[in-house]
Amino acid sequence: MTRWPLPDPMKQALDQARAGADRGEVPIGAVIIRDGAVIAAAHNQPRALHDPTAHAEILAIRAAAAALGQERLEGCELWVTLEPCAMCAGAIAHARIARLYYAAPDPKGGAVDHGARVFEQPQCLHRPDVYSGMGEAESANLLRGFFMAKR
Amino acid sequence: MTRWPLPDPMKQALDQARAGADRGEVPIGAVIIRDGAVIAAAHNQPRALHDPTAHAEILAIRAAAAALGQERLEGCELWVTLEPCAMCAGAIAHARIARLYYAAPDPKGGAVDHGARVFEQPQCLHRPDVYSGMGEAESANLLRGFFMAKR
Numbered sequence: 198m199t200r201w202p203l204p205d206p207m208k209q210a211l212d213q214a215r216a217g218a219d220r221g222e223v224p225i226g227a228v229i230i231r232d233g234a235v236i237a238a239a240h241n242q243p244r245a246l247h248d249p250t251a252h253a254e255i256l257a258i259r260a261a262a263a264a265l266g267q268e269r270l271e272g273c274e275l276w277v278t279l280e281p282c283a284m285c286a287g288a289i290a291h292a293r294i295a296r297l298y299y300a301a302p303d304p305k306g307g308a309v310d311h312g313a314r315v316f317e318q319p320q321c322l323h324r325p326d327v328y329s330g331m332g333e334a335e336s337a338n339l340l341r342g343f344f345m346a347k348r
Numbered sequence: 349m350t351r352w353p354l355p356d357p358m359k360q361a362l363d364q365a366r367a368g369a370d371r372g373e374v375p376i377g378a379v380i381i382r383d384g385a386v387i388a389a390a391h392n393q394p395r396a397l398h399d400p401t402a403h404a405e406i407l408a409i410r411a412a413a414a415a416l417g418q419e420r421l422e423g424c425e426l427w428v429t430l431e432p433c434a435m436c437a438g439a440i441a442h443a444r445i446a447r448l449y450y451a452a453p454d455p456k457g458g459a460v461d462h463g464a465r466v467f468e469q470p471q472c473l474h475r476p477d478v479y480s481g482m483g484e485a486e487s488a489n490l491l492r493g494f495f496m497a498k499r
Contacts, residue, residue, distance in 0.1 A: 243419045243442075244419055247413050247414055247416070247417050247418055247419055248410050248413050248414065248419065249409060249413055249419050249420060249421070249439060249442040249443040249444075250401070250406055250409060250410055250439045250442065250443075255401055258400060258401060259399050259401055262398050262399050262400055263398055263399065265398075266398050267398055268394045268395055268398055268399065268400050269400060270400070282438055282442075283434045283435070283437060283438035283441075283459070283464060283466045283469075284434070284435050284436075284437075284438025284439045284441075284442060285435075285438070286434060286435075286438075287433055287434035287435025287436070287437075287438060287459070288400060288401045288435045290434075290435075291394075291400040291401065291433075291435060292400040292401075293400075304471075305471055306471060306473075308434070308438070308464070308466075308469075308471075311471065312469040312470075312471045312472075313434060313459070313464035313465070313466050313469050314464070315434045315459075315464050318434075318459075318463040318464050319463075320455075320456055320457060320459075320462065320463045321463075322457075
């Protein structure tokens with residue numbers, strides 16, 4: 198069987214996730230793309246930063262907005278290795294991210310296609326296009342390996 | 349009629365909201381209390397900081413966690429002038445805030461008692477005790493004045 202190669206942004210998000218795991222953080226990575234170029238990349242680091250909001254998506258969004266010197270990220274894509282939680286989905290809407298690509302679904306904590314389904318609320322002011330599944334096995338393996346090693 | 353005086357933390361959150369309005373930010377303020385003392389206070393500032401995540405609650409949570417040098421804010425109270433959105437409600441759950449006091453409800457953007465109802469999702473790992481209504485008129489007046497002046 199020939200496997201379809203992963204798009205570069207998802208490869209980079211997975212690399213970020215691995216870098217997080219190496220530092221003892223839950224392995225989740227994110228990159229933000231604008232006009233085909235990476236403008237921000239981050240991994241989870243609530244522990245190192247003493248910051249409960251320091252999910253990969255939040256750090257990447259903050260870095261991208263700072264780099265562009267603007268509050269919103271219209272036209273940008275966010276690639277992340279796990280389905281975003283309610284906090285991150287809310288931030289994605291506030292940032293006006295155009296397209297969201299996530300690898301693995303997260304039935305326990307995701308809030309895009311599970312739970313709070315933030316983008317499906319009638320109040321949601323901005324809904325990105327959402328694509329999922331590419332890199333799912335790689336992302337799930339990273340998370341599984343991390344949590345098994347913790348036990 | 350005698351009006352019940354506002355608790356000090358809500359007065360301080362409203363002062364923060366006013367400080368935000370003076371700087372052209374949507375007037376929403378938040379303070380975090382631990383053992384009766386203010387450990388963080390902030391107002392909305394996505395514009396000034398070029399940061400779509402810079403809601404009052406997120407800034408206060410990040411400041412409090414940094415001040416304590418820890419990822420979680422167990423035992424802390426968050427006082428905020430408006431019902432938190434999905435992003436902020438998610439952050440409150442991640443931070444393990446014990447008690448949430450919000451002034452005005454926000455049917456258009458709130459995600460505690462409206463919309464995504466983040467804390468009511470079966471997946472939500474931590475639910476603060478939630479109290480609302482104190483300072484509602486003051487908060488609503490600040491917001492109304494701000495948006496009327498914008499027109």
